[in-house]
Amino acid sequence: MILGVVPVLGIGMAFGAVSLPLGFTMRTVLEALTGAAPSGGDRMADIILQIRLPRTLAAFVVGSGLSMTGVAMQALVRNPLADPYVLGISGGASAGASLFYMGLIPGFLAGRLDMSLAAFLGALLVISLVYMIARSDGRLSVSRLLLAGVALAAFMSAVSAFVTFASEDANKTRAVLFWLMGSFSGITWSDLPVASTVTLLGGGILLGFSRSLDALLSGEDQARSLGVSVEQMKKTLIVVSALVTGVLVSIAGAIGFVGLIIPHSVRGLVGIRHHWVVPGSFFLGGTFMVLADTLSQILLPGQQLPVGIVTALCGVPFFLVLLRRTDYQFK
Amino acid sequence: MSQSAMRRRTLPALSILVCSLLCGCASEPRKPAETPFMTLTDGLERTVNLQNPPQRVVSIAPGATHIMRAAGGLSSLVAITSADYREQDLAGLPRISALPLDLEAIVALDPDLVLASDQVNDPSHADLFDALDIPIVYLGSASWEAVLASIRMTGDMMGTSEQATSMVDSLAKKRDELMAKTAAPGVRPTAVFLISPIQSYSFGAGSYVLDLMRWAGLDPITSSFDTPAPVLDDEWVLMHNPDVIIGSFGEDDAKDALLNHHPTWQSLDAIRNDRIFSIPAADILTPGPRNLQAASQMARSIHPHLFEVVAPRTGNESLTTK
Structure with a gap:
């Protein structure tokens, strides 16, 4: 999987809305890496260095982060249907983005926000509510977590749908709808530092918890008997997943299916040990997302196809085939 | 009377009552005239x-x-x-x-x-x-x-x-006059129409908006798209480098809004030369007679020299447009 990353990043760089010679693309990237001035035209160099490179890297980071948080959520609620959005994070982010776009955030706050920050705050608000509802006597109830997450996600989706429907500005409605489907269009270098730092830190923490995650899949009591501090771990998993998902959704929108299917695909390939599932999901998720984003640019030349459509259209059949062909186990 | 006998009598009576009510509620159909107007x-x-x-x-x-x-x-x-x-x-x-x-x-x-x-x-x-x-x-x-x-x-x-x-x-006359004005050689800058500065929704081949752009003396770069409403990719726009950007951008500063959502477009000729024009959405995004007004506004904004008022040389001449 690790070996496959470099060629896939190369594919992400080589293909896009316009056709550029592969040699020129690679030379421009190498020149940029070595600090030399690009020898090609300014416009083509801009396309490679200011659009494709940050976009490809962002796709990798978002795919990796969502897949890993999918692993964390599935272990936390011990349910194979869980994904990064199961606790209502995407619903909160969507509501935050919708309210911001439609100008429904109070003026004193709106001036200090942009759409990404509004989405992140929406996600944070929902996960905080879910956490408070699920917490009782210092313990977190997984059933309450799930139910509160699903209920608040539905509530926030209704908020997004209402503000979008009620808006008289068709341009903003279109922008929100496009954002909800997920896209890497408009990604700039400034989006990458926070997203990649949070994803790498989150990945490191999850990897550190890999043995505890294995134990948690057997049940909370079993994990406790093996010396795992279950309550502490559940809180950490929620905070890490909320932070990673909130940041990633805020830059790329609510891209679906990746966080659900990649962890299962990785389990089908490397087994259920989280020591392998976490890094496997990091690399396969990133690789898959780069390929999906590349396809989204090639399928309709010159146009933007929301990447969420491609992840579902291509990812789900791939996942079903894998599920059928392998000796799959969740626990 | 047994319950089953009562039920046998009540049900038909109720059915007749419901049918009568339904028929009564239904509006009287309008009688068509012999010959339609x-x-x-x-x-x-x-x-x-x-x-x-x-x-x-x-x-x-x-x-x-x-x-x-x-x-x-x-x-x-x-x-x-x-x-x-x-x-x-x-x-x-x-x-x-x-x-x-x-x-x-x-x-x-x-x-x-x-x-x-x-x-x-x-x-x-x-x-x-x-x-x-x-x-x-x-x-x-x-x-x-x-x-x-x-x-x-x-x-x-x-x-x-x-x-x-x-x-x-x-x-029809105004449209022909507009087309005659903009048919002059050398007045066809390349242009892209964007519905909004946020997402690059545009118009493809066969769209009336591309016709309006042509009437205004523009060469729309999106005429190669078969889809009626393509969402343009930033790098595609960068590569085609339009001379002019037109859109229904509202009252806001269109250049700031465009660069805010598409920062890489700062090298576009249209952005560098401040050739960004906004047309009221009601005039251009609603297919209808007001579209001519939109085309005329586009033409006047982009080719002001074609509409310059020539000052009279003598006191006896009236104002004329070119």
Whole structure:
């Protein structure tokens, strides 16, 4: 999987809305890496260095982060249907983005926000509510977590749908709808530092918890008997997943299916040990997302196809085939 | 009397009562006149019979309202849509929701004609209105020729044929004059139309908006797209480097908004040379007679020298335009 990353990043760089010679693309990237001035035209160099490179890297980071948080959520609620959005994070982010776009955030706050920050705050608000509802006597109830997450996600989706429907500005409605489907269009270098730092830190923490995650899949009591501090771990998993998902959704929108299917695909390939599932999901998720984003640019030349459509259209059949062909186990 | 016997007698009685009530509630069907006042083929190629000259018309598309205005039929309108933002002189008319269609509000107005647009309204609503015995006409507006034909047809329906024909002749003449002005050699900068500065929704081949751009003396770069409404990729726009960007950007600073959402476009000629122009959405995004106004505004903004007023050389000459 690790070996496959470099060629896939190369594919992400080589293909896009316009056709550029592969040699020129690679030379421009190498020149940029070595600090030399690009020898090609300014416009083509801009396309490679200011659009494709940050976009490809962002796709990798978002795919990796969502897949890993999918692993964390599935272990936390011990349910194979869980994904990064199961606790209502995407619903909160969507509501935050919708309210911001439609100008429904109070003026004193709106001036200090942009759409990404509004989405992140929406996600944070929902996960905080879910956490408070699920917490009782210092313990977190997984059933309450799930139910509160699903209920608040539905509530926030209704908020997004209402503000979008009620808006008289068709341009903003279109922008929100496009954002909800997920896209890497408009990604700039400034989006990458926070997203990649949070994803790498989150990945490191999850990897550190890999043995505890294995134990948690057997049940909370079993994990406790093996010396795992279950309550502490559940809180950490929620905070890490909320932070990673909130940041990633805020830059790329609510891209679906990746966080659900990649962890299962990785389990089908490397087994259920989280020591392998976490890094496997990091690399396969990133690789898959780069390929999906590349396809989204090639399928309709010159146009933007929301990447969420491609992840579902291509990812789900791939996942079903894998599920059928392998000796799959969740626990 | 046993329970089963009671049930046997009660059920038929109840059935008769329910049937009587249902029949009584059903409205008396309108009796069709012997000969229709007018038979026409609308924009969906439907044959519509109008029994009487329409007196109470509801418009369920802004484009249909524009066509009614051009045809001189405004006095017969009893309601327009909540999306008719620019019809200030019709402020006294009720506004109805067209998306989703507020059917109850329309029926309550007791219209004798509903005007729709073949580009905006759902064709399946025709069956709905047929069942309610309310005639609906879908006005064609897929092309400029269709718009002119719709104005003529509306004039015929509303009994304002003379006014409609005069408007059609005037619009056709103005369009020809505009095209003649912008046909001068060397005045065809490349251009892209964006519906919004946020997402790059544009128009593809066959769209009336590309026709308007050509009338205004522009060469639209999106004419190679087969899809009617492509969402342009930033790198594609960068590669095609349009000389001009046009859009319905509203009152905001379009350049700032564009660069905010598409920072890599700062190297575009249109951005560097400040060739960004905004056209009111109601004039360009609603297919109809106002589109000519949009084309004219585009042409005047982009080629002001073609519309310069030549100062008279002597006191006896009047002001003329080139």
